[in-house]
Structures are given as C-alpha cells and as structure tokens.
Amino acid sequence: MRLHHLEITAFGPFAGTVTVDFDALSGGGLFLLTGATGAGKTTVLDAVCFALYGDVPGDRSGAKRLRSDQAAPGVRPGVVLEATLGGRRLRFVRSPAWSRPKKRGTGTTTEQASVSVSEHIDGTWEPLSSRLDEAGDLVGSLLGLTLNQFTQVAMLPQGRFSTFLRATSKERHALLQQLFRTGRFESVEAWLGERRRHLYRSSQSCEREVDDLASRVSEIAEEPAPEDPDALAAWSQAAHVTAAAERDAAQQHLERDQLAETAAVGALDDVRHRLERAQQRRAAERELATLEQRAADHAEDLARLDGARRAAPVVPLAEVSRRAGEACDGAAERWRRAAEAVPGVEPEALASRLERLLEARATMTALDPGRRRLGWVQQQLPRVRAEAAQTATERDRVAVRLAELPDQLTAAAAAVESARSRAAETADLATRLTAHDRARGLRAELAAAQVEHLASRELVLAASERQLEVRRQRIEAMAAELAGALAVGACCPVCGSDDHPHKAVPARGAVDEGTERSTQRALDDAKASETVHAEHVASLRTRLAVAEAAAGADRREEVAAQLDAAHDHERALPDLRAEHDRLRAEHETARLRWSELAATGSALEADIAAFEREAVDLAGEIDRAEEQIRAATGADSLDLDGLLAATRAAAEALTTRTRARARAEEARADLDDALTAAGFGDVHEVETAALGEAEQGVLSNRVDHHRERSAVVREQLGQLGDADRDPRPLHELVALRADEHEAAVRRVRAAGEHRAAAQARCGRLQELDARLRVALERWEPVRREYELVTRVAAFAEGKAADNAWQMRLSAYVLAWRLGQVVAAANERLVTMSDHRYTLLHSARRGAGETRGGLSLLVRDDWSGEARDPATLSGGETFVVSLALALGLADVVAHEAGGAQLETLFVDEGFGSLDSDTLEDVLDALDALREGGRVVGVVSHVTEMRDRIPTQLHVRTSRAGSTVSLHGAAPVVVGSPA
Numbered sequence: 001m002r003l004h005h006l007e008i009t010a011f012g013p014f015a016g017t018v019t020v021d022f023d024a025l026s027g028g029g030l031f032l033l034t035g036a037t038g039a040g041k042t043t044v045l046d047a048v049c050f051a052l053y054g055d056v057p058g059d060r061s062g063a064k065r066l067r068s069d070q071a072a073p074g075v076r077p078g079v080v081l082e083a084t085l086g087g088r089r090l091r092f093v094r095s096p097a098w099s100r101p102k103k104r105g106t107g108t109t110t111e112q113a114s115v116s117v118s119e120h121i122d123g124t125w126e127p128l129s130s131r132l133d134e135a136g137d138l139v140g141s142l143l144g145l146t147l148n149q150f151t152q153v154a155m156l157p158q159g160r161f162s163t164f165l166r167a168t169s170k171e172r173h174a175l176l177q178q179l180f181r182t183g184r185f186e187s188v189e190a191w192l193g194e195r196r197r198h199l200y201r202s203s204q205s206c207e208r209e210v211d212d213l214a215s216r217v218s219e220i221a222e223e224p225a226p227e228d229p230d231a232l233a234a235w236s237q238a239a240h241v242t243a244a245a246e247r248d249a250a251q252q253h254l255e256r257d258q259l260a261e262t263a264a265v266g267a268l269d270d271v272r273h274r275l276e277r278a279q280q281r282r283a284a285e286r287e288l289a290t291l292e293q294r295a296a297d298h299a300e301d302l303a304r305l306d307g308a309r310r311a312a313p314v315v316p317l318a319e320v321s322r323r324a325g326e327a328c329d330g331a332a333e334r335w336r337r338a339a340e341a342v343p344g345v346e347p348e349a350l351a352s353r354l355e356r357l358l359e360a361r362a363t364m365t366a367l368d369p370g371r372r373r374l375g376w377v378q379q380q381l382p383r384v385r386a387e388a389a390q391t392a393t394e395r396d397r398v399a400v401r402l403a404e405l406p407d408q409l410t411a412a413a414a415a416v417e418s419a420r421s422r423a424a425e426t427a428d429l430a431t432r433l434t435a436h437d438r439a440r441g442l443r444a445e446l447a448a449a450q451v452e453h454l455a456s457r458e459l460v461l462a463a464s465e466r467q468l469e470v471r472r473q474r475i476e477a478m479a480a481e482l483a484g485a486l487a488v489g490a491c492c493p494v495c496g497s498d499d500h501p502h503k504a505v506p507a508r509g510a511v512d513e514g515t516e517r518s519t520q521r522a523l524d525d526a527k528a529s530e531t532v533h534a535e536h537v538a539s540l541r542t543r544l545a546v547a548e549a550a551a552g553a554d555r556r557e558e559v560a561a562q563l564d565a566a567h568d569h570e571r572a573l574p575d576l577r578a579e580h581d582r583l584r585a586e587h588e589t590a591r592l593r594w595s596e597l598a599a600t601g602s603a604l605e606a607d608i609a610a611f612e613r614e615a616v617d618l619a620g621e622i623d624r625a626e627e628q629i630r631a632a633t634g635a636d637s638l639d640l641d642g643l644l645a646a647t648r649a650a651a652e653a654l655t656t657r658t659r660a661r662a663r664a665e666e667a668r669a670d671l672d673d674a675l676t677a678a679g680f681g682d683v684h685e686v687e688t689a690a691l692g693e694a695e696q697g698v699l700s701n702r703v704d705h706h707r708e709r710s711a712v713v714r715e716q717l718g719q720l721g722d723a724d725r726d727p728r729p730l731h732e733l734v735a736l737r738a739d740e741h742e743a744a745v746r747r748v749r750a751a752g753e754h755r756a757a758a759q760a761r762c763g764r765l766q767e768l769d770a771r772l773r774v775a776l777e778r779w780e781p782v783r784r785e786y787e788l789v790t791r792v793a794a795f796a797e798g799k800a801a802d803n804a805w806q807m808r809l810s811a812y813v814l815a816w817r818l819g820q821v822v823a824a825a826n827e828r829l830v831t832m833s834d835h836r837y838t839l840l841h842s843a844r845r846g847a848g849e850t851r852g853g854l855s856l857l858v859r860d861d862w863s864g865e866a867r868d869p870a871t872l873s874g875g876e877t878f879v880v881s882l883a884l885a886l887g888l889a890d891v892v893a894h895e896a897g898g899a900q901l902e903t904l905f906v907d908e909g910f911g912s913l914d915s916d917t918l919e920d921v922l923d924a925l926d927a928l929r930e931g932g933r934v935v936g937v938v939s940h941v942t943e944m945r946d947r948i949p950t951q952l953h954v955r956t957s958r959a960g961s962t963v964s965l966h967g968a969a970p971v972v973v974g975s976p977a
Contacts, residue, residue: 015960035954051081825887
C-alpha cells in the first residue's frame with residue numbers, strides 16, 4: 001500500500017479543505033508530521049483510516065462526531081484519498097453521517113454516510129462501487145487487513161505501545177487473538193467443552209436408566225446388584241434363569257392339583273344328580289294328588305266357559321239395537337226443537353225457504369265492501385283535518401325562522417373571519433417566544449463563558465510570567481550548563497581554551513532546558529485554551545444578538561399572552577366554522593321545508609273535500625240495498641244469518657230423524673235372529689251367561705292348565721320309575737362331597753396364584769434383562785467417548801496434569817505467534833538500546849494470573865537479569881514498546897499474506913528519550929525505509945524537527961487547522977472554508 005494524495009474537508013479540527021501530497025512527502029523516505037498539541041496531527045491519520053475503512057481507530061471511533069464544529073453550516077464533511085493497493089491506483093471519496101440545515105423551514109436533517117470508489121485505468125477514473133459494504137470488502141481483499149490490524153501494522157497508535165508491553169496474559173490474549181484471528185482454536189476449546197457437557201449429560205442419563213433397571217431387577221430377584229457395570233448383564237441373566245426354573249415347578253404343581261379337583265367335581269355331580277331325581281319324584285306325587293282333589297271345580301269351569309262362548313256373538317248385536325233405539329229418540333227430540341225455531345213453516349216448505357234466504361245473504365255480502373269503505377272514510381276525515389291543521393301551524397313556524405336566519409348567518413361569517421386572522425399570528429408568535437427563551441439561556445451561558453474566559457486569560461498571564469522567570473534563571477545558570485557539556489580536551493565554546501581549571505558548577509535547583517521547554521508548553525497550552533474560550537464568547541454574543549432580533553421589542557410575558565390568545569382563537573376556529581356551516585344548512589333546510597309544507601297543506605284540503613263527497617254517496621247506496629232485501633225475504637229484521645241458521649238446522653233435524661228410525665228397525669231384526677241361533681230365549685239370559693274378556697281368559701287358562709299339568713305329572717312319574725323316595729341321606733352325602741371339592745378348589749387356586757406370580761416374575765425379569773442389555777449397550781460408547789473427550793478438553797483448557805505449562809490451546813497458538821513477535825522486535829531493540837535490552841517470551845504464569853504462555857520479560861544484558869517490563873523507566877519503556885510494536889507490525893503483515901505496506905506511520909511521543917537514545921531510535925526508523933518504504937513520524941519534539949528535514953506542519957487557529965509541507969516539494973496549503 002502506498003499513499004499518494006489526501007484531501008480533508010470539514011473533518012475534525014479542519015474547518016475548510018486541506019490537501020496533503022504524500023508523493024512529495026515520500027521523496028526522502030522519512031517525514032515528520034508535527035504541530036502544536038490539539039492541532040490535528042492524529043486527525044490526518046484518522047482521515048486515512050476513515051477513507052479506507054469508513055471508521056477511525058481507537059477510542060475516537062465511539063464519539064461518532066467526525067464533522068468539524070467550526071465548519072460552515074452547509075459544508076459537507078468528507079475525505080478523498082488516492083492510494084495504490086495491490087498494484088491498483090484507487091480513489092476513495094467518503095463522507096460520514098452529519099446533520100445539515102433543512103432546505104425548507106428551520107431545523108436540521110440527517111445525511112447518511114456515503115462512499116465512492118474509482119480506479120485509474122488508462123488515464124481516466126472508472127467508478128467501481130458506491131456501496132459501503134462493497135467498498136469495505138474491496139479494501140479487505142486488497143490489503144488483507146482489518147481496521148484493527150491496519151492500525152497495528154501501518155499506523156502504530158499513539159499511547160498504545162506500552163499498553164501491550166505491560167498488559168496481563170489475559171489482555172494480551174484478547175489483542176493477539178483479534179490481530180491473528182485465532183478464534184478457531186477457541187472455537188475448538190468451546191466445542192470440546194460443550195461436547196464434554198453434552199456427553200456428561202448423556203452419560204448421566206444412560207447411567208440413571210441403567211441404575212433404575214438394575215434396581216428394579218434387584219427388587220424383583222431379591223438380590224443386590226453388583227457395583228461393576230460390566231457384571232450387570234451376567235447377574236441379570238442369572239436372575240432370569242432362576243425365575244424360569246421356579247415358574248416351571250409351579251406349573252407342574254398346578255397341573256396335579258387340577259386333576260384332583262376334576263375328580264372331586266365328578267363325585268359331587270353324581271351325588272347331586274341322585275338327590276335331584278329323588279326331589280323331583282316327591283314333588284310330582286304331591287302335585288298329582290292336588291289335581292285329583294280339584295276335579296269337580298274343573299267340570300264347573302268347563303260348563304261356564306261353554307255358555308260364555310255362545311253368548312259372546314249375541315252381546316254386540318244387543319248393544320247395537322239398544323244404541324239405535326236411543327239415537328232414534330234423540331233425533332225426534334232435536335226435530336221438535338228445530339221446528340219451534342221456524343214457526344208456521346211446513347216440513348215440505350223448508351227447502352224453498354232456505355233457497356230464498358241464501359239468495360238474500362249473497363246480496364248482503366255484496367254490500368260489505370261498501371260498508372267497509374264508508375267506515376274507513378269516516379275514520380280518515382278527523383285524522384286528515386288534524387293533519388291539515390298541524391301542517392298549517394308548522395308552515396307558520398318555519399316562515400318565522402326563515403326571517404331570522406339571514407342576520408345570524410352574517411354574524412357567524414364575521415366571527416369566522418376574525419378568528420382566522422388572529423390564528424394566523426400563531427407561528428410568528430411561537431417563533432418569537434422560542435427566541436426569547438433561547439436568548440435567556442444564551443445570556444446565562446455567555447456570563448459563564450465570560451468568567452471562564454477571564455480565568456483562562458489569568459492563566460496565560462501566570463504562565464507567561466513563569467516562562468520569563470524560568471528563561472531568566474536559565475540564562476543566569478548558562479555558564480554551569482555549558483561547563484557540564486565540556487569534555488576533557490575539548491575547546492570551550494565561549495573562550496576557545498582547551499584548559500578548564502575552574503568549571504562553573506550548577507546551583508541546587510538550577511533550571512535546565514527541559515524545565516524551560518515544559519514551561520513553554522504550558523504557556524502554549526494556556527494560550528490555546530484562552531483562544532478557544534475567546535472564540536466561544538464571540539460565538540455566544542453573535543447567537544445572542546440573533547436571538548434578541550428574532551424575539552422583537554415586546555417583553556416575553558406580552559408575547560406569551562398574545563400567543564395564548566392566538567391559540568384560543570385557533571382552537572375556537574373549527575367550532576365557529578361548524579356553527580356557520582350549520583346555520584347555512586339550516587337556512588336551506590328551512591326554505592325547502594316551507595315549500596314542502598305548503599304543497600302538503602293544499603293536498604290535504606283536497607283530500608278532505610273528496611272524503612266528504614264519497615261518504616254521502618256510499619251511505620245512500622247501502623240504504624237502498626237493505627230495503628230491497630226486506631221486501632224479498634218478508635222479514636222485518638236484517639239478521640239473515642240467524643234466519644238462515646235456524647232454517648238449515650230444521651232441515652237437517654228432519655233428515656236425521658228419518659234415517660234413525662230406519663237403523664233402529666234393522667238392528668232389532670238382527671238381534672232376534674242371533675238369539676234364536678245361540679239358544680237363548682231373550683236378552684236377559686245372554687247377559688247372565690256372558691263374561692268379560694279378561695274373566696273369560698282367566699277361566700280358559702285355568703281349564704287348560706289343569707288339563708296340561710295332569711298329563712305332565714303322570715308322564716314324569718312314569719319316567720322316574722324306581723328313583724329314591726327319601727332324599728334326606730343324600731343331603732348329607734352332597735355336603736361331604738362339596739367340602740372335598742372346596743378343598744380341591746382352594747388348592748388349585750393357590751397353585752394358580754403361585755404359578756401366575758412365578759410367571760409374571762419371570763416375564764418381568766426377562767423384559768428388564770433385555771432392557772438392561774440395551775441400556776448397557778447404549779451407555780458403553782457414550783461412557784468411553786465421555787472419558788476420552790474429558791481428557792482432551794482438560795488438556796486443551798490447560799487443566800490436565802500432563803499439560804506442564806497449564807496453557808490453553810488458543811494461548812499456545814498465540815504464544816507461538818508472540819514468540820515470532822518477540823524475535824522480530826529484538827532485531828530492532830538491539831539497535832535502539834545499544835545492545836543492552838532483549839525481550840524474552842515466558843511460558844510461565846505471571847503474578848496473579850491463572851494461565852501462562854503469554855508473559856513478557858526484559859533482560860538487561862549489562863546486569864544479566866530478566867525483569868518485569870513495569871520496572872523500566874519512561875524512556876526505556878518507550879524504546880522497548882516501539883520495538884515490540886514494529887515487530888508486531890511485521891508479524892501481522894506476514895500473517896495477512898505478506899501485504900506490501902509501503903507507507904508506515906509512527907504516532908507516539910518521543911519527548912521521553914535522551915539525545916543518544918533518540919538518535920538510535922531514528923536510526924532504527926531509517927532502517928524501515930529499506931525496499932522503498934515511506935515512514936511518517938508524528939511528533940512535536942524539537943530534535944525531531946532538526947533531525948527530519950521533510951515535514952508536514954499542522955497549525956491551528958480560530959478558523960480551523962491548516963497544513964503546510966516543508967523540505968521537499970512546493971508547499972501545499974489548505975485554507976479554511
């Protein structure tokens with residue numbers, strides 16, 4: 001990588017645009033980047049990092065504030081870098097995220113970060129990408145370095161050399177892991193640990209399963225389980241074999257008891273059969289005697305059953321004859337009552353009278369629509385008259401409201417316009433009120449800033465007096481300082497003599513060059529602080545004047561009251577507009593309503609007149625029709641429905657009486673024929689012999705039962721023959737055989753339970769033995785792998801006994817890398833320390849550390865002792881740290897694939913070195929230029945300016961920092977915007 005050109009705009013302390021020509025700086029191979037403290041030397045390096053990676057190194061990355069506070073409001077911050085990466089000439093144009101003023105209105109808006117990458121091809125710049133991620137991938141692929149590695153290799157960081165030298169093994173581990181990307185070894189450690197935990201859980205689960213199964217086998221077999229897991233399978237198999245033998249023995253015993261129980265059952269069944277036959281014979285003899293005693297009753301039942309069966313068909317005919325006579329008498333009575341309702345009408349005239357009434361009824365029915373229409377018209381007339389009156393009243397009320405609304409509409413429009421004009425002042429009054437508040441805050445801030453400015457001016461005066469006093473004291477002691485620099489045989493720079501008989505001796509507490517330099521730095525710092533405070537006071541005064549102008553002449557309380565009133569009008573404006581719209585809508589509605597009511601009133605008056613004419617016509621028509629009906633029927637009453645019903649009832653009663661007489665005569669003839677056929681003289685005899693259906697059924701069942709049981713009992717006695725007549729001795733024999741059978745059953749049951757228990761025990765042991773074998777087979781590989789992984793993980797974690805250094809795997813890899821870094825650092829440290837110091841890499845743990853492998857010691861070859869880096873002085877620490885940083889840069893570059901870094905920056909304070917050591921360090925830095933490498937040193941030490949002729953000066957002012965190039969190509973000056 002070689003840098004060519006850098007352009008910085010509104011970035012850090014650079015308020016305007018500055019340019020740096022690295023090609024001009026690279027002519028001598030070594031250049032100095034110098035300037036006052038805070039001027040922006042490190043910002044130049046930050047700009048290079050930002051152009052390449054879109055971020056700045058170290059703690060400054062967390063600030064997220066890269067734009068210059070002194071830049072003009074609309075100036076976009078940005079960095080343009082031209083560099084050669086991997087043999088390709090590229091130009092990076094980057095801008096960080098920043099807040100710019102809005103183009104419309106007040107306030108700011110956020111501009112997102114942007115990037116543009118172009119490549120110089122055939123004399124023109126060809127765009128490559130404008131995406132942040134693609135630009136980052138391109139730089140990473142060409143350099144092979146991350147931002148952190150780049151700052152360790154190409155930009156040795158300010159204040160970070162001694163941090164790595166004095167770090168603990170844990171801190172050094174974190175940094176080296178990030179630089180050398182050895183996370184895969186920690187991933188191996190993590191995987192081993194996780195695998196060990198997983199196998200431990202799996203092994204514990206398998207072991208719990210085996211223990212549970214072994215415990216259950218032990219409980220069933222009533223034998224303790226062996227402690228050795230390898231003996232569990234044989235022990236379980238033996239328990240199963242023993243249980244199988246016990247099961248077979250129980251089966252044989254059960255079969256013997258079952259044969260004995262079968263014999264007892266046969267003997268008991270034989271005795272019970274003999275007892276049952278004896279009991280059946282005695283029961284049959286007793287039942288036959290009972291049947292013979294009931295023979296007379298059986299003959300009487302037969303006679304009653306015969307009479308009932310002959311009377312059964314005659315009873316229904318007698319009932320029919322009786323009912324027909326009663327129906328005939330009822331029909332005669334109904335005819336008599338119906339004839340009384342139509343007096344003077346002969347039976348032969350009923351049909352013609354009924355026909356005339358039906359015709360009159362049809363005429364009356366034809367008049368019903370007219371009557372209903374007349375009734376409806378008479379009901380509508382009052383309603384229509386009331387509705388017409390109500391319409392007239394409503395029309396008068398709407399007319400009054402129509403006369404009132406125009407004035408109200410005019411007043412509402414005026415109120416809306418007044419509120420609108422007052423509400424328009426809200427934005428201006430709010431801006432003025434905000435300006436009042438901003439001015440009040442600025443006054444307080446200005447007062448505090450003025451106090452700080454006065455204090456900084458007093459510090460400048462005090463520092464100036466102190467610097468003058470120190471310079472005076474040094475001038476007074478200059479003779480002793482010159483004498484101290486004289487060497488034996490050297491000429492005096494004052495008198496030229498090589499004889500120095502009485503050299504001046506410095507007084508106690510004499511001032512030297514270092515004291516004068518420190519007072520000068522303190523004076524410079526005080527002046528810079530005073531300048532910053534003065535600029536802050538001026539900025540506050542300007543901002544206060546702008547705020548007061550925006551606030552206006554009115555007091556804040558008056559503006560606030562005006563703003564409240566404007567807000568009130570603004571809030572009331574929607575209601576006033578709504579009221580105006582409501583009145584306008586009401587006026588239109590009232591106008592339409594008055595027109596509608598006028599039309600409705602006219603229509604109602606016409607309806608009233610039509611209804612009155614129709615009622616008169618309908619009433620006359622109905623009266624004429626009723627008079628005609630009276631003349632046709634000869635009746636004074638118009639109750640045609642009553643006359644028609646009475647006439648129809650009389651005709652029907654006459655027809656019913658005739659039919660009832662015919663049915664009664666027919667039923668009596670049928671009854672007489674049935675009495676003769678059944679052999680009864682009259683109906684009384686039939687009623688005496690007849691029986692109910694249920695009673696006849698009971699009698700029939702009783703006769704059939706007597707006959708059937710007599711036949712069955714005689715047949716049963718014939719079959720039993722010579723059976724035992726006395727069952728009493730057989731009862732005793734049955735009891736004896738039953739006791740013998742019960743005993744045999746108990747023995748079979750006990751043998752069965754024993755056999756079932758033995759079989760269940762054997763089956764359970766067989767199942768548990770199979771499951772135990774499967775569990776042992778599953779546990780075996782897990783247990784073996786867990787033991788192996790445990791040993792390997794403990795070794796990788798540095799906890800195993802055979803890991804003599806107690807070093808983790810990742811630490812071992814980093815220790816090897818650290819050994820390479822120490823070897824590369826010692827090549828330069830030998831030159832820088834005049835062959836006095838050498839770095840040592842120790843694998844042992846340091847004080848208070850739990851892991852070893854990354855400890856560093858410094859060996860002093862003058863004393864031959866190795867000591868902790870914390871015991872080095874400030875200058876020694878810088879020399880050793882610089883050598884270590886350079887060695888680390890070489891190894892990291894080699895780790896990144898041998899990236900060619902032709903430009904290197906060293907950002908560190910060299911003020912702690914004496915002149916001889918500084919000379920050695922500069923010689924070592926000169927050696928870095930081999931192979932065309934360019935080395936930039938960042939420092940403000942005076943000796944560095946004298947030693948390195950090519951310099952890039954960074955100067956600061958109130959308007960922002962600027963840069964200038966001296967000692968090489970023509971000066972390139974950047975002016976602030």
